[in-house]
Amino acid sequence: MPEYPILLRLAGKRCVVIGSGPVGMRKVRGLLAADARVCLISPTVSSQNCPEGVETIPRAFRAGDLDGASLVFAATGDNRSDRAVAAEARRLGIPVCLAGLPEEGDFGLPAVLRRGDLNVAVTTGGRSPALAAEVRDLLADLLPESWAVVVKIAAALRRHALDGADDLDYSRDTLRCLLDGALLELLAARDVAGIDRLLQQVFGPSWCLASLGISLPERNS
Ligand SMILES: C[C@@]1(CC(=O)O)c2cc3[nH]c(cc4nc(cc5[nH]c(cc(n2)[C@H]1CCC(=O)O)[C@@](C)(CC(=O)O)[C@@H]5CCC(=O)O)C(CC(=O)O)=C4CCC(=O)O)c(CCC(=O)O)c3CC(=O)O
Numbered sequence: 609m610p611e612y613p614i615l616l617r618l619a620g621k622r623c624v625v626i627g628s629g630p631v632g633m634r635k636v637r638g639l640l641a642a643d644a645r646v647c648l649i650s651p652t653v654s655s656q657n658c659p660e661g662v663e664t665i666p667r668a669f670r671a672g673d674l675d676g677a678s679l680v681f682a683a684t685g686d687n688r689s690d691r692a693v694a695a696e697a698r699r700l701g702i703p704v705c706l707a708g709l710p711e712e713g714d715f716g717l718p719a720v721l722r723r724g725d726l727n728v729a730v731t732t733g734g735r736s737p738a739l740a741a742e743v744r745d746l747l748a749d750l751l752p753e754s755w756a757v758v759v760k761i762a763a764a765l766r767r768h769a770l771d772g773a774d775d776l777d778y779s780r781d782t783l784r785c786l787l788d789g790a791l792l793e794l795l796a797a798r799d800v801a802g803i804d805r806l807l808q809q810v811f812g813p814s815w816c817l818a819s820l821g822i823s824l825p826e827r828n829s
């Protein structure tokens with residue numbers, strides 16, 4: 609079945625995970641990374657074995673647990689329990705992911721690589737989750753952490769261009785010139801003067817990291 613990739617904005621929204629095994633906990637971490645308000649329901653959960661900020665309910669799932677939720681994940685390892693969660697979610701019109709019965713759920717999760725605001729999501733449509741994770745790790749080697757700063761630079765250039773800086777030619781062509789001009793290597797070397805020279809060469813004399821409001825992150829951050 610062809611799937612439709614989508615980006616959800618979950619900050620502050622209540623997301624409920626049922627089951628606190630390795631799979632449920634992985635869903636919890638992914639939701640926290642998106643600043644969601646996470647509620648974890650499972651007989652084997654306690655606030656001690658859970659990341660900070662998660663609301664924990666130490667019992668089996670019950671009708672009523674999904675009220676007010678935007679998104680639901682069932683990862684109980686028990687088909688009957690997962691289906692009970694799905695039935696309740698459907699009744700309330702909330703999209704639900706069934707970790708153990710993917711084809712019966714509304715959505716699935718890709719393997720994700722984050723580089724600041726650059727997100728790469730890899731899916732095999734559920735055919736081989738381990739392969740999706742493997743490809744994500746291959747891409748991690750190709751996309752070092754400095755890509756997070758590349759996104760910041762591109763975003764700042766775009767913002768200035770949209771704000772009406774006429775001398776600024778923000779486009780795919782000029783972004784490619786930055787990459788061809790070894791921006792990633794310059795970032796890896798933390799060569800601010802070199803990056804400024806490159807920005808001036810591509811965009812004109814008024815542009816440099818400082819005029820874009822960008823400072824390089826501390827090492828290892
Ligand atoms: C459909 C989907 C539904 C969903 O959960 O959304 C689903 C379903 C199932 N996974 C199973 C097994 C494994 N899943 C992983 C790992 C991950 N699985 C993830 C996603 C998805 N898994 C969705 C489709 C993704 C796609 O498009 O391919 C990742 C990418 C993201 C995430 O979970 O957040 C995450 C990478 C984590 C990371 O490293 O970041 C590993 C490897 C490992 O754990 O190292 C194994 C064992 C090896 C193997 O089987 O390949 C089983 C059989 C269970 C059983 O045998 O009982 C089912 C159920 C079934 O297929 O019926």
Ligand SMILES: NC(=O)C1=CN([C@@H]2O[C@H](COP(=O)(O)OP(=O)(O)OC[C@H]3O[C@@H](n4cnc5c(N)ncnc54)[C@H](O)[C@@H]3O)[C@@H](O)[C@H]2O)C=CC1
Nearest residue numbers: 627628629630631632650652668669683684685689707708
């Ligand atoms: N999507 C994915 O990435 C993957 C999915 N799976 C599937 O995900 C499911 C869960 O896998 P694991 O975390 O390894 O299972 P697990 O057995 O380690 O954990 C299940 C958790 O659900 C809880 N639970 C059981 N019944 C419940 C109920 N009625 N209400 C609330 N909580 C309940 C248990 O206490 C336990 O915490 C399985 O169906 C498995 O086939 C497995 C591997 C990867």
